[in-house]
Amino acid sequence: RKEVEQDPGPFNVPEGATVAFNCTYSNSASQSFFWYRQDCRKEPKLLMSVYSSGNEDGRFTAQLNRASQYISLLIRDSKLSDSATYLCVVNIVGYSTLTFGKGTMLLVSP
Amino acid sequence: DAGVTQSPTHLIKTRGQQVTLRCSPKSGHDTVSWYQQALGQGPQFIFQYYEEEERQRGNFPDRFSGHQFPNYSSELNVNALLLGDSALYLCASRFNDEQFFGPGTRLTVL
Numbered sequence: 001r002k003e004v005e006q007d008p009g010p011f012n013v014p015e016g017a018t019v020a021f022n023c024t025y026s027n028s029a030s031q032s033f034f035w036y037r038q039d040c041r042k043e044p045k046l047l048m049s050v051y052s053s054g055n056e057d058g059r060f061t062a063q064l065n066r067a068s069q070y071i072s073l074l075i076r077d078s079k080l081s082d083s084a085t086y087l088c089v090v091n092i093v094g095y096s097t098l099t100f101g102k103g104t105m106l107l108v109s110p
Numbered sequence: 111d112a113g114v115t116q117s118p119t120h121l122i123k124t125r126g127q128q129v130t131l132r133c134s135p136k137s138g139h140d141t142v143s144w145y146q147q148a149l150g151q152g153p154q155f156i157f158q159y160y161e162e163e164e165r166q167r168g169n170f171p172d173r174f175s176g177h178q179f180p181n182y183s184s185e186l187n188v189n190a191l192l193l194g195d196s197a198l199y200l201c202a203s204r205f206n207d208e209q210f211f212g213p214g215t216r217l218t219v220l
Contacts, residue, residue: 004152032207043200044153045209087152091207097143097166098202098209102154 003027003099006088011104017078021104023071023088030099031100032063032091037084038103044087047073078108112137114212116201122218123191129216131186135203141165142184143209144176145200153200159184191219 006023013019021035033050048055050062050071061074073086088101115134123129135142141160145153155168159178178184182203188195196219202209 041216043213046208046209049207083177095166096141096204097155097158097168098145098153101157102150102152 002101004088004101006086006091006101009103010107012107012109013078014109015078015080016088017108018071018074018076019106020075021073021086021088023073023101025071025088025090025099026067026071027090027092027099029093030069031093033058033062033071034089034091034098035062036087036089036100037069039084040088042050044100047086075104075106078106080108080110082106083108114139114201114203114210116199116212116215118215119213120216120218122220124220125193127191127219128187128189129191129217131184131201131217132175132197133186133189133201133203133212134183135201136205136210139203139205139210140182141180141204142164142178143202143204144184145184145211146170147198147200147214148194156186163180188217193219195219 035047036044037047038044054063059076063072085103087103124195143158144156145179147153157167162178173189198214
């Protein structure tokens, strides 16, 4: 079983749509959670951290359910510029390294 | 302030050869991690350097080795290259909980 699993994708949505990404992690010692965005042939960049209480940044909302070991990212009112691969990332307690999921590609069309 | 820089940007090698990749972290960042990202996959942790020592290591063979210099810059060396080593190699420097990635070196092994 992979440590971090994500929806396989790709997701094809029209502009203005709401899209949800799902992620599960297997190591209960995971302590920090993130969503990274990666544009084609570029490096990953931090989109947002994910907190237990849930957090929002503009059109983006992240949720964490520690009991289910589940993380989600919701994008509202999708823009063409949201087209990218979204990576679910966890950090295990005692380690400063990151464990990435495979990523889910999002394609937003006009 | 320059971000994380890596060199070279692209590299083509043949099987059995050796390669050295270089990374300069963001100013003031003393911890450097290396990741391998194969096509269609998320980045996988190779190892991390702090105070010129390898502190953590992922599931990579001994053909992968590294070094950190007193100015915090780092090198990744791969010996006896295999076709499967073809990937994007990402360097990341850490400040608090956030890791900042460089643009990567794209290695192709023929």
